[in-house]
Structure formats: structure tokens, C-alpha cells
Amino acid sequence: MSEEEKQQARSKFYSRSGIPNVIGCIDGTHIAIYAPTTNKHLYLNRKGFFSINAMIACDHDMNIRFVDARYAGSTHDSFVWNNSSLKACLEAAHQNGDQNSIYLGDSGYPLSPYLLTPFRHAESGTRESIFNKKHSKARNVVERTIGVLKCRFRCLLSDRKMRYDPAKVTSVINICCALHNICKKFRIGDPEEAETFFDAVVPLEPINENGNGSPGERRRRQIADALM
Template identity: 55%
Template sequence: MALLGNKFNDRHLSLGLHEQIYIDKPAIQEIKDEIIRRNNSIVNQLCLNVMENSVHRIEMELSEEEKNEAKLHFFQQAGIPGIIGVVDGTHIKILAPKKADQHMYYNRKGYFSLNVMLVCDYRMRIRYADARHAGASHDSLVWNSSELRGTLQRKYDGGERSTWLLGDAGYPLEPFLITPFRSPEVSSRQSLFNTKHSKTRNIIERSIGVLKNRFRCLLAARQLHYSPQKATQIQIGAS
């Protein structure tokens, strides 16, 4: 350790156990601080190494029992059958990236961000997270390029016809993704469906709120003081 080398010469480092050495209190505290700093650095690096290649997380492989439990819960909420989860996007504020990339990260709300797509289940657990996209990306682009969509498409092509996610109007209507009607007439059947859809879907907004309050660095008032790449890893780690 460099610090020990600064405090003692080579002879001191080779002393046997039968010899005594005296270290003053400031030196002891400095040694303790150095040990703590190095240990924290190692732990932080290990965490970052785990997340280094993680730009999305998917845990949507549900058993039939889990699917049935989810479908029952969501049906009891507002009467929409076959729902196993809810998808939505949220913006994670970051520092301004390098100038050449700023146009990609400047979102419609007026700040630099990542557009993160999340899916939660009926227990408010995050089952999928995709944090690869810059803040200027539309929700539909994030969805269309996600591994989740590919997974659901393969399941649909394989014969799964009674399982859906719910998403807001920012997402495309798909055989496995139900979105609300656009501009329905008041008191129409479509308007009633939209009310039920919104009541069922609000669980994702609550889940995002819980996530950001647990990891407060994700709040817009705080923002992540890192590069977009590192901010992506932090978001996935939090999810």
C-alpha cells in the first residue's frame, strides 16, 4: 500500500512480530481511511462490471400459474381479460452529453435524458427494463426495437393468443399489446373501454414512482451526473 510506504521505510515493513513499532493516531486514521476508500472502490467497480454489458433486463418468462394469477388480478381491477403486465416509458434526467450527441438526448420536456421503457406486473415488480435509448426517441421506436417485442412476437407466432400487455397511446396496437382508442366519443363503448384501460394501466405509473423514490438519483430534480452510457447501466441496476 502506497500510504504505508510513505509512513515507513523498507526496514519497518520487514520487522518481525517480536519487535514493536509505534504509529501516531493521525497516521492510524489515515491508514483506516485509505483501506475504506480502496474497499469502496473495489465494490463499486465490481458492481459496474456486473452491469457493464447490461442495457436491458427481461424477466417475462412467466409460468402458466403466474400468468393466470396476473390475468385474474388485472381482470378484477377493471374487467379487461388476459393482461399479464403494463408497459410505459419514463425519462431519466442526465447531464448534457457531448455537443455532437445533444440533439439525440434533448427531450420534448426540455432537458437531456434517457427514454427508459419499463414493464411491471400486478405486484408492481419491474419485469423488463430497456434503457438504451436517448431522450429524443419516441416511445414507439423504443418498443419496436426492444427485445421484449421480439419475444412476444415469437410467442404469438407460436400460438399464444390470449396474453397481452397494456400500453398508452404512445405505443402501437399489436396482437400482444392493447392500447386505448384515440379520441372516442363521450359515453361511447370506446370511451368506457379507455376508462377501464386507464384504471388498469395506472399501476405502471405508481411502480415508476416507487422506483424513483427508492433510487432518488433517478428523479428529475436530482439527475444522473454521468455519461449516457454509465447512466444506462445505473438505471438497469436500479430496475
Template identity: 50%
Template sequence: MGQSTVSKSLSHFLEVMQRKLCPEWIKFDQSEEEKIQAKQEFYVKASFPGVIMCVDGTHIKIVKPSEEGFLYYNRKGFYSINAMVVCDNRMRIKSIDARYPGCNHDSHVWGLSKLRSHMERRYREGERNAWLLGDAGYPLQPWLMTPYRSVSQGSPQSNYNMRHSTTRNIVERTIGVLKNRFRCLLGARELHYSPQKVSQIINVASALHNICIYYKVGDLNANEFNFESRQEEEEEEQSSDPDYTSIANRIRDNILATF
């Protein structure tokens, strides 16, 4: 088939799949039973209580866009979309936000996301003891637990960070599985499409990933993958939400005390 024919077919396919497939297969809400199960399974990993999901960002490499290309040039030295991925205890993608250029930091994408507002609303409505885990690239909030900064080896805070990292690494494995299922998303390649179409590709791939998990299609061993290094993001200190600073710190300290 001619390239133009394939391109038109792909555009139509992505529009239909994003409209029909994504809302059905990418859902953030959990039942009470699912939350209990998630907390139990996350707790088994490293005795970290209250975790229902984990969040991380990943850069999807693209060619330089013809318009405002400089916005897509990230600090790693290539053009990309910074996609925010949220997964549960079964490596299912519960939320994906692939709207923002690569120059945006993870904390910026989180701050503008509907998910952040949704979590705050649930907190205001009285939901407690259920939170996401994110690395130090995210702000500490009552619904989002992050590591301690500048800890000394062997300290209680260092122990907390170790357990936090062990529990949170499922989102890095989820991203690894997603990119190995759909290898056009790998960093060794780059997508030759507009940012808008790349966002659609990421969204649809995430929905198909969840379908594969549901039907146990082509199960992949996440332990075999080389995950992206998060060192650069983790070295950037992010301030917590001013409105919730004391509350978030108290929650984190209470978790530390359980260890």
C-alpha cells in the same frame, strides 16, 4: 473518500451488479400459474381481461453528454435517457430498456426492443389472450393493447379507455416507487455520468427494486407519489403494425364487447 475513488468504485460495482444481479432479478418470462394470477388481479381492477403486464416509458434526467448531446435532448426540454419499463401485477419490473437517448419516442424504443420481437414470436407460436397494456404512444398490436383515438364522452370506446387507463396505471405507480426508492432518478435531479453509466444505474436500481419487493424491504405507498404526466405522449397517435392491423383491431373490439 475522494471523488475519483468513489467514481472508480461505482463503475466496478455497477459492472458486477449488472452482470450478476440483473439477469437473476429482472426476468420477463412467467409461468402459467403467474399468468393466470396476473390476469385475475388485473381483471379485478377494472374488468379488463387478458392482461399480464403493462408498459410505459420514463425520462431519466442527465447532464448534456459530451458526444452527440443533441440526441439526448427530449421534447420536454431537458437531456435524458428514455427508459422503457414493463411491470407485472405486483409492481415488479419484468423488463427494462434504458439504452436510448431522450429524443426517441416510446414507440421507437418499443419497436427496437427485444421484448417486441419476443412477444411477436410468442404470438406466432400460438399464444393468445395474453397481452401488455400501453398508452397511445405505443402502436396497437395483437400482443399490445392501446386506447381508442378521438372517442366521444359516454361512448363504449370511452368506457374501454377508462378501464384501460385504470388497469394500466400500475406501471406509472411502479415508476414512481422506483424513482422514490432511488432518488437520483427523480426528475428534480440529474445524473452527472455518461449515458452508458446512467443506463447501468437504471438497470441495477430496477433489480434492487425487485429485491425490495421480494423481501418486503421499505415498502412504499405508491398512492402518495406524484406521477409524471403522460398527456404529451398520449396525444401522439401511433399507427399499428401493418402486418397485424386487422387482427389487433379485432382483438380490441372483442375486448370492448366484453364490457
């Protein structure tokens, strides 16, 4: 994203949720495949079918800014994130002084200053609960993006298993994401029934947030306090 695109995203996400400096959201989704001939057990996900666990990041306008579809269905979301070039890019930018580029993810991802996740066990009416509601409102865009992507390219739906080897499935997913962006650029209408076909990864157990003193926790707490 260019600096101009980042600034536009920050403005849109802030007007939508009140959370500052957000430039995108991430989520995982399972792409169903037939059992591969090698390392079959690695592709069996927690839902009971064989799949690729694809991590997708989008901006406020449902443009897909990043996709990592290299990993088997049993792979944890946090592993996909920690080994992604998106995470490496954001971390490097943060270390170089960029404090204003934040992504939002669910509790399956590790909390950090540049990736904010919801508070655990937030009681109703508290600042944590308010933050979580605004976080969910902003992050809804990635869920809708995945829904539109899968409805537009129905080979990605869970009930339409791909018969290719995992490497080729990865290529198909990447191409579908590129074609999705082309559709967005040329203002081709989104499928109306997209929500019906949304099938995101159900978050696994929350990631250890390393206590209240971690940089990510301090950043999240600071934003939650400002929302009151």
C-alpha cells in the same frame, strides 16, 4: 414470467379492470442526465432537458418485468418498443399460438394483438369510452411503479441529473430496477410519497393504427364489445 405467474396476473388484472388476458403494462419515463459530450442533440427531450428514455414493464404487483434504458431522450416510445426484446418475445409467442398474453400501453405505442392502446377520440358513454376507462384503471399500476421506483432511488428524479455518461446511466437504471424487485420480494415497504415524484413520459402523437382491419384493432374491438 412463468405460466403460473402469467395466470395470476391475468386473474388480478381482470378482477381490477374487466379486460381479459392482461399480463403486464408498459410506460416510458425520462431519467435526467447532464448533456453528454457526444451526440448531445439526441438526448434533448421534448420537455427541454437531457435524458434517457427508459421503457418499463410491470405486472399487477408492481414487479418490474422488463426495462430498456438504452435510448436517448429524443427517441420515440414506439421506437424503443419496436426494438425491444419484450416485443420480439410477445410477437413470437403470438405467432406460435399464444393469444392470451396481452400488455397495455398508452397511445404513444403501436396497437397490436398483444399490445393494446386506448381508442382515439372516444365519445362519453360509448363502448370505446368504457374500454378506455378500464384500460386506464389497469394501466395505472405502471405509473405507480415508476413513481415508487423514482422515490426509492432518488437519483432517478428529473431534478437530480446524473453526471455519468449515458452507458453508465443505463447500468444505474437497470440496477435500480433490480433492487426495486428485491425490495418487493422481501416486502420492504414502498415510499409513502412516491406519487409526488412520478414523472412519466408525456405521450407523443398517437401512432397510426393501420385502420379498423388491423389484427390489433380487431382484438381491441372484440374486447370492447364484450365489456358492454
